Amino acid sequence: MDQFTQAIINGVMLGGFYGAMVLGFSVIWGVMGVINLAHGEFIMVGAYLTWVLHTELGMEPFLAIVVIAPVMFVAGYLIQRALVNPLIERPHLMSLLVMFGVAIILSNSAKLLFSATPRIVTTAASGFWRVGDVTVPVTKTYILITGLLIMVGLHVFLQRSRLGKAIRAAAQNKEAARIVGIDIDKVYALTFALCIAITGVAGMLISPTQAIFPFMGPPLTLKAFAITALAGLGSIHGALLGGLLLGLIEVFIGTYVSGIGTNLGIVASFVILVVVLITRPTGLFGGLRPSEDGS
Amino acid sequence: MSAIATPLLNPTRTTKVVVAVLVIGLFLLPVPVLADVELGGINTSLLFSFTQMFMLVTLTSNWNLTSGMMGYVDFGHPVFFGLGAYGTGIMMNKLAWSFPTALLVGVVAAGVFAVLIGMPTLRLRGPYFSIAMLGTFVAMREIVRVSKPLTGGGEGLTLPPYLNRPLFYYLTLTLAVGVVSLMWWIRRSQFGSTLIAIREDEVGAEMRGVPTTLHKIAAFALAGTLSGIVGGLWAYQNTFIDPDVVFFEPRVVELVMMGILGGLGTVAGPVIGAATLFWLRDVLWANFLQFHLLLQGVLLILLVLYAPTGILGFFGVRGIPRLSRLLRRGTDDTTDPPGAARAHAPADGGST
Numbered sequence: 163m164d165q166f167t168q169a170i171i172n173g174v175m176l177g178g179f180y181g182a183m184v185l186g187f188s189v190i191w192g193v194m195g196v197i198n199l200a201h202g203e204f205i206m207v208g209a210y211l212t213w214v215l216h217t218e219l220g221m222e223p224f225l226a227i228v229v230i231a232p233v234m235f236v237a238g239y240l241i242q243r244a245l246v247n248p249l250i251e252r253p254h255l256m257s258l259l260v261m262f263g264v265a266i267i268l269s270n271s272a273k274l275l276f277s278a279t280p281r282i283v284t285t286a287a288s289g290f291w292r293v294g295d296v297t298v299p300v301t302k303t304y305i306l307i308t309g310l311l312i313m314v315g316l317h318v319f320l321q322r323s324r325l326g327k328a329i330r331a332a333a334q335n336k337e338a339a340r341i342v343g344i345d346i347d348k349v350y351a352l353t354f355a356l357c358i359a360i361t362g363v364a365g366m367l368i369s370p371t372q373a374i375f376p377f378m379g380p381p382l383t384l385k386a387f388a389i390t391a392l393a394g395l396g397s398i399h400g401a402l403l404g405g406l407l408l409g410l411i412e413v414f415i416g417t418y419v420s421g422i423g424t425n426l427g428i429v430a431s432f433v434i435l436v437v438v439l440i441t442r443p444t445g446l447f448g449g450l451r452p453s454e455d456g457s
Numbered sequence: 458m459s460a461i462a463t464p465l466l467n468p469t470r471t472t473k474v475v476v477a478v479l480v481i482g483l484f485l486l487p488v489p490v491l492a493d494v495e496l497g498g499i500n501t502s503l504l505f506s507f508t509q510m511f512m513l514v515t516l517t518s519n520w521n522l523t524s525g526m527m528g529y530v531d532f533g534h535p536v537f538f539g540l541g542a543y544g545t546g547i548m549m550n551k552l553a554w555s556f557p558t559a560l561l562v563g564v565v566a567a568g569v570f571a572v573l574i575g576m577p578t579l580r581l582r583g584p585y586f587s588i589a590m591l592g593t594f595v596a597m598r599e600i601v602r603v604s605k606p607l608t609g610g611g612e613g614l615t616l617p618p619y620l621n622r623p624l625f626y627y628l629t630l631t632l633a634v635g636v637v638s639l640m641w642w643i644r645r646s647q648f649g650s651t652l653i654a655i656r657e658d659e660v661g662a663e664m665r666g667v668p669t670t671l672h673k674i675a676a677f678a679l680a681g682t683l684s685g686i687v688g689g690l691w692a693y694q695n696t697f698i699d700p701d702v703v704f705f706e707p708r709v710v711e712l713v714m715m716g717i718l719g720g721l722g723t724v725a726g727p728v729i730g731a732a733t734l735f736w737l738r739d740v741l742w743a744n745f746l747q748f749h750l751l752l753q754g755v756l757l758i759l760l761v762l763y764a765p766t767g768i769l770g771f772f773g774v775r776g777i778p779r780l781s782r783l784l785r786r787g788t789d790d791t792t793d794p795p796g797a798a799r800a801h802a803p804a805d806g807g808s809t
Contacts, residue, residue, distance in 0.1 A: 197584055245758070254584040255530055259713065259761045266710060266754030274747055380706060384592050426603065432596035436577055436589050 177409025182309030192396025202379025208365020238358025528656030533590030541688025567685025613699025720769030
């Protein structure tokens, strides 16, 4: 029973991280129809930024967010203007391949800059709380809280702010949005920048829990894809629920399949991905875009 | 067919002679090299380089069958290479089978897996198929890693060493010539025309009574089987396999790049693309060892943005599907929901 409760707690914590991790990927796809195959690599860049700030300047990882978010925002803006914008009206395959290229460039640059040695970040928010026989890791609790704050923040931003409304309008009907005077290019660039900033922060969130290395990206991209397929494009509560589901599945496999379970998480995401794509192509929770399926 | 006829599809006498001379030349070339084997050094490694190149030509041709001709761009094709390698490796390591019988097991494993995985994934369209296959590739690596009793897990398997470079040279050359000839024949056959029809308008082809699912799975299984042969040969030649060298991620990028560089959907494209990139990479490797993957990423972006029809397109060969035409159905417009992934959704046909 305790093992079960422990698995639930760990699964929720992992799921909260997944929910925050997937937001950037999901919103970019939902708003501009670009599948960001370099998503995992942007997480990796955020994690390395955390590591550099931590080891060089002794900065507390959770506080490093104030540096990482603006840096990634600017990087995202520039990448959008240079590479993504020309591809938006074009087929998916082109943006897929170009982002594939970006992923290779990012991971190999990281390898050149930081070598392939795995790096570890430590945070002051460490240790465990004991509740009965169950342990609650402090770091992961902070990660969960930060993740939830990002989700709530993004939700409020998209629902209430002028720019957020413009983003939703652009996602729902680009031409109509253009007619009412929304500068689509600008909205796209800012959306991409914002999403990359969130993704970079997700890199900070992952940094205290696993080793950072240049080729950590592809499994994360795949998980983001699986969660997005589950959640529906750009859906924030869907991302949370999909993230929780994947987190729980992964932790339960890891807990109850002895020895080999931890490696099977990626297999679980893959199975979810294919099953959901075939049976429920619009995802389980609806999204930014109106459902056009079968209408 | 005739509208998109190319000099390479209906070769002139000169083209035929040039190709024949090249192939015969490649078969004779190692004779002087063989004499130098005892000396070791550069010549042996040249033989080895050619062997690698023939394998890449074969893999890219197979990839091109489903990705270029049929329009299902596969980001996980090396999974079949991996299954061929592991099937062969397991039989030789665990049961001490001889290479030919072990290879047969590996090849059958790759082919059967292609049918099994093709049945669900080929229902997906456009980018959904591509990513599902990428997922297959990454997931298979983990499955191989955890199936320790069978595959040796992360420690890998050792095959009985057999250092006969000329033999591998001839085997891979024969395979490459065979596969490219097969592709040439397919391209001119009814089967090939059907694949192109699927690429251009799958719903239309289906409405004309073409059994599209059957054709898609057949092409996929054929490509998978042929890549399984390459995997088995590679495993035997390398004498060591582990999940990371067999399911090597850059290999995915490599195949996609070689295919696009030569010219998608053509017969000669994969040969030209694979050969060009292979020697280019050898040059890059020699000079900028640590930068070569980085440059590969830059090259991929430049190719996609500025030369999507590849080398053959540059020389005016027609009939190469522009990247912008590939995956059209998955990309009707920017308001493309994952609903486009459904194979037989009612809205599919009229959504353009």
